[in-house]
Amino acid sequence: MKRANISVNYVARSAVIAAVYFVLTTVSQSISFGAVQFRIAEALTVIPFVDPAAVPGVAIGCLLANLSSPLGLADILGGSAISLAAAYLTHKAPNRYIAILPPVVMNAIGVPLYLAPFFSQPYWLVAAQIALGQLTVIGILGLPTLSLYEKILDRYSKSG
């Protein structure tokens, strides 16, 4: 097989991570969309650091969650593309403290690229709003989620 490097296990785990992302966004629906957003699910964006399956997982979760975004296609494609890039960088991060940076920085730089013209607001203003939301969620929940995930992954997943 040409592409044996993506195992069935990887596919399945990515998919459930995406589903968990969606579920968390849905549970906290009211604060998950718009420029100033505290999307609890964004705490999952630190997971790619310990689990490569979360790279596509988080991006797909973001895509599916954004299907109900009031901004439609721009958020669906733009948001998930940025999440994918951020997740990849997190995966490659040298240590866990740097690992929480890409989801904050990439979103703050990338999302306003399409959100700012959408809202006709200045770029920096949207960037500041996004950074605020991401920093709050990932700052509070990021590292705890990471430790938690490592423990659960060790204990409960046969594939490791």
Added chain:
Amino acid sequence: MLKDITIGQFFPGQSSIHRLDPRVKIIITFVFIVIIFFVRSFIGYGMILAYMALAVILSGVPVRYMLKGLKPLLFIIALTFFINIFFTSGEKVIFKFWFFTLTQEGLLQGVFMGLRLIFLVAGTSLLTLTTSPIALTDGIEHLLQPLKIFRFPVHELAMMMTIALRFIPTLLEETDKIMKAQMARGADFESGNLFQRAKALVPLLVPLFISAFRRADELAMAMESRCYRGGENRTRMKIPKTASRDYIALAVTFLLVLGILLNSYL
């Protein structure tokens, strides 16, 4: 409670807009988003309005239902309006207060930008309203096909999307159960400040992840025992076909683009 949540904003129907090829719809929406930034005059917006009215009438989605989608954005629309009003410099001052100056140019600019946002949101939400999540992810998969040249794992991504869609209702139900179980033990998800609320999520996250992993393992085993081995030689049950209505839709969109470009640059 949580079980009633639908994925996306799909408004089921059988209209000709619903039955358009999802690939065509995604492309059209993309073109729509881009072309709206080329509009320079209110005549341009007139064309956009006519185009959208046609699409909405054909789709059979009630206008009131669409307006409901704008509601969460009211604050942002208002903010956009005011930012543009007060940060646009102009000659004809209408009134002045402290460092706020309201000019005629600013007012026009505010209305213009507000309208643009409304059209953008309403126009793009028509895509998610008339396309089911499955059709949408299918369309995205097909449009990503060319990336295969760069060894981008398109099929695997699509597979993950499909599995995730399948698991969302299951995990939602699971979350509901976990929340209730933890509430019965005295967990509190709805009060406290941001920190307390974030901490309250831990007893939800742990069981949710454990159950999700268990499901992932079981699924992987089931797939392996059925000899799943990726995208090659796999056939699909539903093969997307373009029909004449797809070409008509593309032609109408092309006319809109032409009209707006002529209006803005001639």
